[in-house]
Amino acid sequence: MSNNENNQKHILSLLVENEPGVLTRIAGLFSGRGFNIESLSVAETTEPKVSRVTIVTREDVNILEQIKKQLNKLMNVIKVLDFKGMPFVQRELALIKVRARPEHRAEILRMVDIFRSRVVDVGAEYYTMEITGDEDKIAAFLELLRPMGIKEIAKTGSVALAREKK
Amino acid sequence: MKVLHEEGVDTIFGYPGGAVLDTYDELVKTDIKHILVRHEQGAVHAADGYARASGKVGVCLVTSGPGATNTVTGIASAYMDSIPIVVFTGQVNTNLIGNDAFQEVDIVGITRPCTKHNYLVKNVENLARTIKEAFYIARSGRPGPVLIDLPKDMMRSSTEYKPINEVRLRAYNPTYEPNMKQLDRVISLIKKSRKPLVFAGGGVILSGASGELKKFAHVIKAPVTSTLMGLGAFPASDPLWLGMIGMHGTYCANMSSSECDLLIGIGVRFDDRVTGKTSTFASNAKIVHIDIDPTSISKNIPVDTPVVGDCRVTLERLNKLLKDEPKKDISGHREPWLDQVMKWKETRPLTYTQKDIIKPQFVIEKIWELTKGEAIISTEVGQNQMWSAQYYRFDKPNTFITSGGLGCMGFGFPAAIGAQVAFPDRVVIDIAGDGSIQMNIQEMATAVQYNLPVKIAILNNRYLGMVRQWQELFYERSYAHTEMDHAPDFVKLAEAFGAAGLRATKPEEVVPVIEKALSINKPVIMDFVVEREEGVYPMVPAGADITEMLLV
Numbered sequence A: 001m002s003n004n005e006n007n008q009k010h011i012l013s014l015l016v017e018n019e020p021g022v023l024t025r026i027a028g029l030f031s032g033r034g035f036n037i038e039s040l041s042v043a044e045t046t047e048p049k050v051s052r053v054t055i056v057t058r059e060d061v062n063i064l065e066q067i068k069k070q071l072n073k074l075m076n077v078i079k080v081l082d083f084k085g086m087p088f089v090q091r092e093l094a095l096i097k098v099r100a101r102p103e104h105r106a107e108i109l110r111m112v113d114i115f116r117s118r119v120v121d122v123g124a125e126y127y128t129m130e131i132t133g134d135e136d137k138i139a140a141f142l143e144l145l146r147p148m149g150i151k152e153i154a155k156t157g158s159v160a161l162a163r164e165k166k
Numbered sequence B: 001m002k003v004l005h006e007e008g009v010d011t012i013f014g015y016p017g018g019a020v021l022d023t024y025d026e027l028v029k030t031d032i033k034h035i036l037v038r039h040e041q042g043a044v045h046a047a048d049g050y051a052r053a054s055g056k057v058g059v060c061l062v063t064s065g066p067g068a069t070n071t072v073t074g075i076a077s078a079y080m081d082s083i084p085i086v087v088f089t090g091q092v093n094t095n096l097i098g099n100d101a102f103q104e105v106d107i108v109g110i111t112r113p114c115t116k117h118n119y120l121v122k123n124v125e126n127l128a129r130t131i132k133e134a135f136y137i138a139r140s141g142r143p144g145p146v147l148i149d150l151p152k153d154m155m156r157s158s159t160e161y162k163p164i165n166e167v168r169l170r171a172y173n174p175t176y177e178p179n180m181k182q183l184d185r186v187i188s189l190i191k192k193s194r195k196p197l198v199f200a201g202g203g204v205i206l207s208g209a210s211g212e213l214k215k216f217a218h219v220i221k222a223p224v225t226s227t228l229m230g231l232g233a234f235p236a237s238d239p240l241w242l243g244m245i246g247m248h249g250t251y252c253a254n255m256s257s258s259e260c261d262l263l264i265g266i267g268v269r270f271d272d273r274v275t276g277k278t279s280t281f282a283s284n285a286k287i288v289h290i291d292i293d294p295t296s297i298s299k300n301i302p303v304d305t306p307v308v309g310d311c312r313v314t315l316e317r318l319n320k321l322l323k324d325e326p327k328k329d330i331s332g333h334r335e336p337w338l339d340q341v342m343k344w345k346e347t348r349p350l351t352y353t354q355k356d357i358i359k360p361q362f363v364i365e366k367i368w369e370l371t372k373g374e375a376i377i378s379t380e381v382g383q384n385q386m387w388s389a390q391y392y393r394f395d396k397p398n399t400f401i402t403s404g405g406l407g408c409m410g411f412g413f414p415a416a417i418g419a420q421v422a423f424p425d426r427v428v429i430d431i432a433g434d435g436s437i438q439m440n441i442q443e444m445a446t447a448v449q450y451n452l453p454v455k456i457a458i459l460n461n462r463y464l465g466m467v468r469q470w471q472e473l474f475y476e477r478s479y480a481h482t483e484m485d486h487a488p489d490f491v492k493l494a495e496a497f498g499a500a501g502l503r504a505t506k507p508e509e510v511v512p513v514i515e516k517a518l519s520i521n522k523p524v525i526m527d528f529v530v531e532r533e534e535g536v537y538p539m540v541p542a543g544a545d546i547t548e549m550l551l552v
Helices: A022-032 A061-073 A105-114 A135-148 B002-006 B018-027 B040-054 B072-080 B107-114 B124-139 B152-156 B180-192 B202-206 B210-219 B251-259 B311-323 B327-331 B335-347 B360-370 B383-391 B412-422 B441-449 B465-474 B490-497 B507-519
Strands: A009-017 A039-044 A050-058 A077-082 A088-099 A118-122 A126-133 A150-155 A159-162 B011-015 B033-036 B058-062 B085-091 B117-120 B146-151 B196-200 B224-226 B241-244 B262-266 B286-291 B305-308 B376-379 B428-433 B455-460 B500-504 B524-529
Touching: A009 A022, A009 A061, A009 A159, A022 A050, A022 A061, A022 B107, A050 A159, A061 A077, A088 A135, A105 A118, A105 A126, A105 A135, A126 A135, A135 A150, B002 B124, B011 B040, B011 B412, B018 B058, B018 B085, B018 B146, B018 B152, B033 B412, B033 B441, B040 B058, B040 B072, B040 B085, B040 B412, B040 B441, B072 B085, B072 B107, B085 B124, B085 B152, B107 B117, B107 B146, B117 B124, B124 B146, B146 B152, B180 B262, B180 B286, B180 B305, B180 B311, B180 B327, B196 B210, B196 B251, B202 B210, B202 B311, B210 B311, B224 B251, B241 B251, B241 B383, B251 B335, B262 B311, B286 B311, B360 B383, B360 B428, B360 B455, B360 B507, B376 B383, B376 B412, B383 B428, B383 B455, B383 B465, B412 B428, B412 B441, B441 B490, B455 B507, B490 B500, B490 B524, B500 B507, B507 B524
Parallel strands: B011 B033, B011 B058, B058 B085, B085 B146, B117 B146, B196 B224, B196 B262, B224 B241, B262 B286, B286 B305, B376 B428, B428 B455, B455 B524, B500 B524
Antiparallel strands: A009 A050, A009 A077, A039 A050, A088 A126, A088 A150, A088 A159, A118 A126
């Protein structure tokens, strides 16, 4: 992962052919050329032969240009979209297992409510919540839960789509 | 096999093995010529040399496992130089893939970063289409190697052949036709320019644009330099020719690139061996870059006017547009610049002094003279390669065959075999060092078996000369392991293979040895015992500005 704070975060959305090895080609292109992937998510689109890959990367603008060109050059990549400079919606999903001491339970549930999160599993000592939102929202939620004791989390990478014109 | 025919394949370079027995069994029933090499690396380099000389797609066929891994260096070299080849590798049965079966290797995984594309055929129904696509991808756009991995059971099963007329790939559509607005910008830059320089690369040769390039340079009256890969794209006998640019470029070409006010790069990729220090490269110039591959543009050097398109098509369009422009606008006011360029050319030409010991440059000049500049020259990598680039004056495209990007020792001889297969009646000479020739010397047997009269000129200094030169200049003459203390007697070696061997130890023997070699209609090794510590000059230290040349 890149340490350079000056490098901006970019979200790339790729339409690719849904074939074995395509993800390796994309990931290999990043590693082989020394580019960084911050997060990556892949799933089929409504067309079963096409998948959408959402990649979050933090590189300077020149390197990003090169990344985009190289991605376009791959035989199985149909389209590369960079969300920079256009309105888009972006979401991540996190599952969070937090210690639920009796004295904290009400507080946890209040936060769940405020953040429009949901409790998806209740155990003797732990609650598991799901939350969706952009990176900042999830980070804020985690920050507030931290004092109660987070046991473990699982988080997806970003998925994003461009906004339709109003 | 039918698809191979349709694709115009007449020759395959290969080496059989268990996983490709079925393919070989079918191959012998066709009229496709098969050249049995002695090492799979040789097969790929030969297919590569065949492709570079003929402009067609080179084809090779090898078995699974070690057969496949031995092709990797050759594939990487073809990839770096954008050479169209298709490599068929055998694979274990599909039900064994992933089981660590005998002679199994994930060659698709291994070659993913060094092929333009690769395939594993898992359904025989897809075989014909896959082969068709592979040839299309290899030769179109920016060409490159494509690998097809063929599991043994796929080759045993049969299917009905349905002709495929057209290949269309949703995610691949190279841009041949340039954007006209960009061309207008190029024309207006040419009009403003007083000191233009044309900088040609391998893309000119790959797209067959040499004729258009010559016209273009003369119409705008611009001197021309080229990369190593671009040698032959513009005639060396043309008065506008400056010689090669870069680390071992001519004084004139390097100075011109630094002083020009307009640099027109055509089919080049601004490699570090060309640019030296990127921040100062062509810093006084507006840069135009014409290339079919958008990733090459502004990768290393920021470009003012990018033109994505095929070099030949783009130059055709430019030449047409230039016809309508007043002559003085596009080629006026050139005299001071051309005078300056000529002055550089005259004051600092490539030079060496021939005394008692044979100079390698002298050997190459004599080869050039005695072949009237019409031979196909391949090279190994190192000093032999740079001296060939400097002293053999290439007038035609597809006559200089060298591993430019990868810099692969052992390339030249098998590549020369491939070129000789493509052109049985032409003179093909591999200019080699004593180090690199030993890397694929086993292919002597191939050359002899198929009566391919390739000539090898070994510039024998008993050193890994280029590395030694770096040690001399940058490592205080500490020649760590670059002395080849022991080498075979190359004359006897040639004879052992059934070829001819000749040796020259004195300058006056050079011409007779070359003449004799050219008169022998079989493979010949010429062993030239040359000045041991001769260096390649000019030389720009790696990463320095390209005008900071060491001149002898």
